[in-house]
Amino acid sequence: MNMTTKSISNSKVDISNIKHTPILIALILGAMVAFLNETLLGNALTVLMKEFDVSASTIQWLSTAYMLVVGILVPITALLQQWFTTRQMFFTAMLTFLVGTLIAGFAPTFSVLLIGRIVQAIATGLISPLLMNTILIICPPEKRGATMGLIGLVMMFSPAVGPTLSGLIVDSLNWRWLFYFVIPIVIISILIGLKYIQNVTELTRPKVDYLSILLSTLGFGGIVYSFSASGDLGWSDSKVYYSLIIGALSLIIFVVRQLKIDNPILELRAFKFPMFTLTVVLMFIVMMSLFASMTLLPMFLQTVLLVTAFKSGLVMLPGSIVSGIMGPVAGKLFDKLSPKTIIIPGIGLVACSMWLFKGINPETTLTQIILMHSLLMIGLMFVMTAQTYGLNQLTPELYPHGTALFNTLSQVAGAIGTAVFISKMSSGTTQYMENTTNPMDPAEKLNGLTSGFQGAFTLGFILVVVALVVSFFLKGQKKEAKATQLLHNEN
Template sequence: MTARPNAQAPVDVKRAPIMISLIIGAFFAILNETLLNVALTDLMAEFGVTHSTIQWLSTGFMLVVGILIPITALLSGWFTTRQMFLGAMILFTIGTIISGFAPNFSTLLVGRLVQASGTGLLLPVMMNTILIIFPPEKRGAAMGMMGLVIMFAPALGPTLSGLIIEALNWRWLFFIVIPFAVFSIVFAMIFLKNVSELTKPKVDVLSILLSTVGFGGIVYGFSSAGEGDAGLTNPEVYITIIVGFISLILFVLRQLKLKEPMLDVRAFKSPMFALTTVLLIIVMMSMFSTMIILPMFLQSGLLLSAYVAGLALLPGGILNGFMSPIAGKLFDKFGPRALIIPGSVLLVIVIWQFTTVTTTTSLTTFIVLHSLLMIAVSLIMMPGQTNGLNELPRRYYPHGTAILNTLQQVAGAIGIAFFISIMSNSSIRYIENTDPSTVANIQAEAMTVGVQGAFKVALAFAIIGFILTLFIKRTKAPIEE
């Protein structure tokens, strides 16, 4: 057989309709990850549930996404691009309808989990399709457009949620999404073409079980740790995490033995892909330290409303969405180092500045720092991800995208639990070691100490990330027989 560049894009495929289909569907699917956050207080009152119970609307969503993404590498060998996308969007739409009309909390939770099933299937399909239809020299711009969706949608969620709830009620958070989701399905049915090749790999039930317990256990464990006071010392949390890690190790060992692995971890033999994976995990954890802690500090420390706190984070989300396509085009022209290294330097500087914030820090300062943080993330995330995936042979595309998306979900869950735990423990220690009579507002002081402590640890992660970027090199698509 004649050797050919494995990354060669199909020449007879119209890329614009495919990209439009993916962007519309992905935007509203990913928007729902954060759209419900501001409404949680209203939902607690309406359904009469506690804070720990209502958190399942977020934790359950993340858990299902974390479980499903690894399986997409297997599903993409059995179902076409068109079938995968339409199936994902139909699931998402059904979940949205169930949630909007939910008469009780249990029904709402079921709707959210069905929504998450669609989202979990959709994310890797997007990236895998881009790798197939675009040659390496044009992938940066395409991935940048996806970056706009992936980063801007969740950033817009809290602000949009605040506006809708103020004018209507929480059910409209779902009703407004339904027509856009239906439009995405109809548009895709007309314009979306199949671009993937069906290999129909053998279905290994044990691999699916180990993957589900492994990734699901880790995501659930760390997500639960971020909710309760006991944190990682809660037996339910650390036992779940341990079982998850053991299952994950067994899963990896099994994949290395199988001729047709469900998730081919041999992708890590590509040096830049392996380096990119570690870098993105570190960046995701650093970013989550800010995305989770900052809104809490704005509300508890600066005493802002949830709506105002959401508005304060909006400029950063808009800037990130604006910068992602630009970063993609610059990546195509100048390569990864020209973007990733400056981005990591900016990330270190911004998080260092966050270690000095107090309750007297102006809201403008928070907005500026958050905006700079999101610019830094846009310079690192998509260029790094594109560069790492470009090094993989074509047969590894579904596996590489599934690996990156899964580990980003896991990193997000770990980041939330880890940094909230640091913030809480630092605050508690400050209160225990301080005489209340000597501090006018001990709770605000304790919150400040906790936030600064969390950002100091995040700074260490950011510095490690910067060191890793020094080893980044531009990759070339390999040749396959």
């Protein structure tokens, strides 16, 4: 009863005269630069280490801090969207991103550069859930697949093309252009938003539970930090396991509290919708494999096949382009067909690519890797429609919470997946070298690296098979979304 009442109250906002396309352009441009910046510094870290005379363990904070801040902020966005209008959220996010980009671009020291990255991350944590929630409100369920296909293109293509752009810019221009070239895109997004962004949500301004915000920050922040830092510090480091313990305990208390208080900052009752819960599990597993693969593949190319950073980015570019083409196609097919006929074959393609990757060795050609990576990206574009299907199951007042859950768990999955896969790769390499009779032989060192990468991709294959099994429990029809569609039509 409570849910129905809230859903009807949301219908007070008139969205009948809203111009969808320019709103989506403004939001997608903002999300594009935000997602791009997650991987844009990938091939520039070595250059930045020399520029600022810092170690590898220090420079990695440019990436770790970004993911950490996003992981902390995203859960709170569901609350923020109930307190601030769509326009206020959008302009706050984009102006914050612009400020962070300017700080980073003109940074005289590493500390200032890190501050700029943190400010950018704050904006990313705001814009991503805002984009998803706005789409759920202004697009009827039967048309969301095509729109989400475009979002999938942004979410997959932008981070994937980051290393290529990074290598190109660093090789031909000063590293500061990594930030300079983003500025015009942000300004265009802001100008379009000034004219077309409209408020699409009704503000309820619920009571703010500051203890829940603290628990959320400690919980998600502690877990993301521990897994991100484990790759560099190791699990035996006190900072890593204490962060994990504090994060896990805080998260448990956070969950219990959200289920008891009247105005939770993250409505966990969304998990009462079985298909939503199933898609969250499915996406968590797939996102673990995605983030890990995006980290492992460039490492394999540069350490085993000995290609340059820029060339490794070029090798991954065709897959990114293919994903850009297939994203909208997958979305349109989702609107016409049942979820299972899109999602299951997608996971099947991801599983096939992982099966092929687990056999890579020094004899593997770049052409073969391009084909395997392209197959992976095509499969992922189809799998991304699972997020649309899961959100379609929710009633409108749960949209902000559903998008916050998906975005938060994506960051957590990325941190966990990257740490687990790199740890598996490192342990596999170490184990091989301990058993070899001539560990100083360069050929054996190469074999050791190969063994490590094969073990990591084998783990990825196993996880994707688990996701494939989970996908068979999805319902073939979108019956659960009918109530949501009726409520949307009433608007």
